[in-house]
Amino acid sequence: MGAAARRCWGARVSRLLLLWLAAGYAFLYAPIAYLVVFSFNASRMVTAWDGASLRWYQELATDPTLVDAALLSLRIAAGSATLATLIGTAAGYGLARFGRFRGRGALEAALAAPLVLPEVITGLSLLLLFVMLEQAIGWPRGRGAGTVTLAHASVSVAYVAAVVRARLADAGTTLEQAAMDLYASPARAFALVTLPLMAPALLAGWLLAFTLSMDDLVVASFTSGPGASTLPMVVFSMTRLGTTPEIYALATVIVAVVAGGLALLSLLRLRAR
Amino acid sequence: MVVLAVPWIWLLLFLIAPTVIVAAIALAQPADGVPPFTLGLTLDNLALVLTDPFYRDALGLSLKLAAVSTGICLVIGYPMALAIARAPTRWRDPLLLAVMLPFWSGFLMRLNAWIGLLRDDGLVNALLAWVGIGARHLLYTDTALYLGVVYTYLPFLVLPLYARLARRDPVLEEAAADLGASPLGVFLRVTLPLSLPGVWAGCALVFVPAVGEYVIPELLGGPQAQLVGRVLWGEFFQNRDWPTAAALAIVLLLVLVALPALALQALRRRPARSPA
Amino acid sequence: MTLAITGLGVRYDDMTALADLDLTVAPGELFVLLGGSGSGKTTLLRAIAGFVRPWTGRIVLDGTDLAPLPPHRRPVNTMFQSYALFPHLSVADNVAFGLRRQGLRGAALAARVGEMLALVRLEAMAGRRPHELSGGQQQRVALARSLAPGPRLLLLDEPLSALDRSLRADTRTELMRLQRRLGTSFILVTHDQDEALGMADRIGVMRNGRLAQVGAPDEVYERPADRFVAEFLGAANILVGELAPDGTFRLPDGTLLRTGTTGQAGPRLLALRPERLRLEDGPNRLPGIVVAQEYAGESVTTQVRRPDGSLLRSVQALDRGFGAARLAPGAPVTLGWPPEACIVLPAT
Numbered sequence: 026m027g028a029a030a031r032r033c034w035g036a037r038v039s040r041l042l043l044l045w046l047a048a049g050y051a052f053l054y055a056p057i058a059y060l061v062v063f064s065f066n067a068s069r070m071v072t073a074w075d076g077a078s079l080r081w082y083q084e085l086a087t088d089p090t091l092v093d094a095a096l097l098s099l100r101i102a103a104g105s106a107t108l109a110t111l112i113g114t115a116a117g118y119g120l121a122r123f124g125r126f127r128g129r130g131a132l133e134a135a136l137a138a139p140l141v142l143p144e145v146i147t148g149l150s151l152l153l154l155f156v157m158l159e160q161a162i163g164w165p166r167g168r169g170a171g172t173v174t175l176a177h178a179s180v181s182v183a184y185v186a187a188v189v190r191a192r193l194a195d196a197g198t199t200l201e202q203a204a205m206d207l208y209a210s211p212a213r214a215f216a217l218v219t220l221p222l223m224a225p226a227l228l229a230g231w232l233l234a235f236t237l238s239m240d241d242l243v244v245a246s247f248t249s250g251p252g253a254s255t256l257p258m259v260v261f262s263m264t265r266l267g268t269t270p271e272i273y274a275l276a277t278v279i280v281a282v283v284a285g286g287l288a289l290l291s292l293l294r295l296r297a298r
Numbered sequence: 299m300v301v302l303a304v305p306w307i308w309l310l311l312f313l314i315a316p317t318v319i320v321a322a323i324a325l326a327q328p329a330d331g332v333p334p335f336t337l338g339l340t341l342d343n344l345a346l347v348l349t350d351p352f353y354r355d356a357l358g359l360s361l362k363l364a365a366v367s368t369g370i371c372l373v374i375g376y377p378m379a380l381a382i383a384r385a386p387t388r389w390r391d392p393l394l395l396a397v398m399l400p401f402w403s404g405f406l407m408r409l410n411a412w413i414g415l416l417r418d419d420g421l422v423n424a425l426l427a428w429v430g431i432g433a434r435h436l437l438y439t440d441t442a443l444y445l446g447v448v449y450t451y452l453p454f455l456v457l458p459l460y461a462r463l464a465r466r467d468p469v470l471e472e473a474a475a476d477l478g479a480s481p482l483g484v485f486l487r488v489t490l491p492l493s494l495p496g497v498w499a500g501c502a503l504v505f506v507p508a509v510g511e512y513v514i515p516e517l518l519g520g521p522q523a524q525l526v527g528r529v530l531w532g533e534f535f536q537n538r539d540w541p542t543a544a545a546l547a548i549v550l551l552l553v554l555v556a557l558p559a560l561a562l563q564a565l566r567r568r569p570a571r572s573p574a
Numbered sequence: 575m576t577l578a579i580t581g582l583g584v585r586y587d588d589m590t591a592l593a594d595l596d597l598t599v600a601p602g603e604l605f606v607l608l609g610g611s612g613s614g615k616t617t618l619l620r621a622i623a624g625f626v627r628p629w630t631g632r633i634v635l636d637g638t639d640l641a642p643l644p645p646h647r648r649p650v651n652t653m654f655q656s657y658a659l660f661p662h663l664s665v666a667d668n669v670a671f672g673l674r675r676q677g678l679r680g681a682a683l684a685a686r687v688g689e690m691l692a693l694v695r696l697e698a699m700a701g702r703r704p705h706e707l708s709g710g711q712q713q714r715v716a717l718a719r720s721l722a723p724g725p726r727l728l729l730l731d732e733p734l735s736a737l738d739r740s741l742r743a744d745t746r747t748e749l750m751r752l753q754r755r756l757g758t759s760f761i762l763v764t765h766d767q768d769e770a771l772g773m774a775d776r777i778g779v780m781r782n783g784r785l786a787q788v789g790a791p792d793e794v795y796e797r798p799a800d801r802f803v804a805e806f807l808g809a810a811n812i813l814v815g816e817l818a819p820d821g822t823f824r825l826p827d828g829t830l831l832r833t834g835t836t837g838q839a840g841p842r843l844l845a846l847r848p849e850r851l852r853l854e855d856g857p858n859r860l861p862g863i864v865v866a867q868e869y870a871g872e873s874v875t876t877q878v879r880r881p882d883g884s885l886l887r888s889v890q891a892l893d894r895g896f897g898a899a900r901l902a903p904g905a906p907v908t909l910g911w912p913p914e915a916c917i918v919l920p921a922t
Contacts, residue, residue: 039384042377042380042381042384043381045377045378045381046377046378046381046382046393049374049375049377049378049397049452050396050397052374052449052452053396053397053400053449053452053453054400055415056408056411056412056415056449057400057403057408057411059411059414059415059421060407060408060410060411060414063414071414071417071420072414072417072419072420072421073419112304112305112308113305115301115302115304115305116302116304116305118301119301119302119305123301123302126302128306132302132305132306132309135309135313135314136305136309138313139313141502141503141506141554142506142551143506143507143509143510143511143527143550143554144507144510144512144527145510145512145526145527145530145531145547145550146320146510146547146550146551149320149530149534149543149544149547150316150317150319150320150547151312151316153316153319153320153323153540153544154311154312154315154316154319156333157319160333175312176312179308179312179313182305182308182309182312186305236402239404240404240405240406242406242513243512243513243527247534257404257406260406260407260410261406261513261517264406264409264410264413264517265516265517267413268410268413268414272407272410273410273411273414275407276403276404276407276408276410276411279403279404279407280403280407283399283402283403284399287395287399287402467656467658469654469656469658470658470660470661472623472625472645472652472654472658473652473654473658473660474660474671475624475625475644475645475646476623476624476645476646476650476651476652476720477646477651477671477672477675477719477720477723478646478672478675478676478723479646479671479675480646481644481646483646483675484646487671488660491662492661492662
């Protein structure tokens with residue numbers, strides 16, 4: 026009798042765990058659902074429903090500040106992600122394939138540092154670097170999109186390296202050895218085997234770097250200059266004055282793009298299978 | 299080795315050099331000019347940051363925010379990670395993706411949602427009134443601040459924790475039950491201790507950014523939420539006091555390096571119990 | 575301790591893992607469950623331990639039905655195939671795990687742990703972590719840990735399969751010595767017939783979620799219940815024919831064989847163990863031609879083709895060396911055996 030009750034207790038724990046998970050998802054998604062719903066609100070109120078309308082999407086599309094900032098952010102994100110992918114791949118490849126070499130530990134630590142550094146420190150230190158560089162060698166002249174791109178790339182290198190390294194470590198070296206055994210030179214083996222092997226990691230790393238850049242406010246605020254305001258910077262200054270449905274519309278567009286992209290990716294993966 | 303030279307030069311330029319520069323400016327004299335300091339070797343800035351109650355309180359408040367938020371994230375996130383790790387294999391990836399998805403949708407956007415939700419006339423207060431707790435002032439309070447931090451960083455805790463829990467060996471849990479451990483005992487004596495590396499990793503990913511957090515206190519917290527990130531930002535942008543900002547950054551960095559070391563020492567000192 | 579299983583059925587989704595299974599294990603018995611993969615032997619073990627919930631049936635231990643009890647309430651312990659040692663605990667803490675759950679503390683706990691470690695001769699390893707031990711040592715820790723709480727019944731899932739061949743024989747002896755000394759009933763699962771024959775008081779041969787036969791090792795080997803058991807346990811030459819009421823077995827080509835058994839007339843199978851077939855004339859005889867010989871050091875297996883094309887195997891002990899037993903392929907031979915070597919089996 027008591028024992029039977031105890032077994033039910035075990036089953037109840039599992040059910041409780043699932044309930045907790047569902048509540049966690051509700052917590053994570055309720056604000057997003059709220060954003061999406063109220064972006065279609067007719068009134069300026071963000072608290073009371075006043076009928077459906079596309080008014081805020083119209084305002085969003087015709088707001089030159091937001092549109093310009095979005096275009097600038099896209100450029101910076103694409104540039105910094107590409108730069109970070111190039112350098113991060115070299116670092117990840119080196120760590121995964123070169124085994125023991127002098128300074129390996131230092132490189133690993135240095136690569137991990139940006140992952141565990143508060144943003145304000147990263148932003149401040151990179152700005153001071155740019156200021157000192159300009160004083161010393163006259164480059165970079167002033168600050169703007171270029172310095173933000175460099176700053177974002179410098180943060181993202183660590184993430185790309187981690188992704189690439191994990192992928193290469195998973196794959197092992199037998200495929201490359203097989204290619205070389207079949208008369209491929211090391212360079213050909215790299216191009217024909219290693220690169221395709223890394224391709225998903227490169228894409229994942231690039232996308233991660235792109236998102237980090239699009240989402241960053243603090244590092245961009247430190248390293249940007251007058252006239253070069255990224256989308257988060259503009260949204261931040263708007264938000265400080267109070268939240269508006271226009272921002273909700275922008276959020277909904279971003280959510281739609283992300284969800285659409287993910288759906289496309291999973292569809293491609295299903296096809297590939 | 300050429301492959302490695304590029305990342306090395308890159309890290310040297312964008313990680314090591316900037317850190318050295320911050321340290322140098324933390325030791326410099328404030329001055330009127332562009333840039334607003336003259337290089338030197340003074341400990342005044344560091345001494346000021348360490349002794350002035352304003353900065354010390356900011357540091358204390360930040361550490362408290364980070365510690366409490368990390369704790370709350372752990373309480374919310376551990377059962378979530380465990381539930382995902384115990385789900386059937388084909389469900390795990392979608393469930394995990396669902397945890398990460400909010401992270402991809404822009405954190406400023408989600409903070410905007412909370413600003414709308416937490417307003418005095420917002421939906422959360424309407425809900426609180428409806429269930430009978432009664433409406434209260436939420437936005438620009440510590441409640442909003444903690445909520446924002448927990449909400450933003452929860453996925454970062456779940457991810458590494460899940461990775462660890464997914465690799466657990468269910469046979470060990472069976473063995474514990476077989477030896478007489480109740481479901482709670484199995485969790486406390488086997489599942490939890492074996493997941494600790496994931497717990498530490500997840501906690502670090504919440505704690506570190508939370509300590510230096512600038513945006514969330516600025517948007518959700520009240521004016522009283524003078525945290526290190528905000529103070530540093532103010533010294534730099536409003537007061538143009540670069541040496542003090544740099545000194546704050548250095549102190550924050552040292553605290554972040556010292557904390558794990560202290561924690562490790564405490565763990566090592568704890569005597570291992572042995573029945574034999 | 576007496577374990578009585580009646581009408582046990584276990585289902586996974588829509589697959590039947592165990593069907594209407596009855597089994598009784600006596601106090602102090604070493605019972606071996608033998609079967610191929612997927613035969614249900616591990617499922618049976620897990621049902622007794624409480625890790626799978628039976629669909630029907632009862633598992634009664636000394637008058638208590640275990641079925642409604644969760645694993646941690648059952649006076650039964652398991653030694654897992656992978657050992658399942660807790661990597662974060664020392665050897666001593668692993669052994670102490672079940673004892674602590676029983677409320678044992680302090681000196682009594684230390685004494686019992688010491689006693690168990692002495693039993694498996696690992697006192698010196700008490701402070702080590704499992705990954706610092708060899709495979710054989712880990713196996714002994716797992717054994718000590720599962721025996722420490724003093725289970726009335728110990729379940730062992732392939733306890734020797736992860737060990738090197740050379741270590742297995744010693745460990746087998748060691749396991750049997752411990753079992754006799756402690757008097758604990760063991761149910762041991764294996765797919766290794768040598769292990770089963772060498773260790774068991776009784777063997778249960780499993781097939782498709784059922785017990786095909788239960789009996790002492792020699793009983794199961796010498797009087798298998800059906801063709802499956804005869805071929806699963808050891809090798810068997812199978813001949814098809816008809817049994818006459820007087821015990822004469824008639825092959826399709828008209829050859830008559832004396833079986834020494836009587837029974838209802840009708841179609842039957844005749845199983846002949848290769849080691850019972852001699853390459854010389856006997857009370858029963860079949861002619862044939864040598865196809866090949868396989869030398870195995872202590873014995874040699876000779877394949878003989880009968881005139882109808884079927885093959886028979888005969889194993890000779892080489893107690894006088896290979897030279898005397900060597901035969902060239904194509905040489906005519908006669909296989910001979912006594913009536914009592916005939917195993918008459920149902921036709922299907």
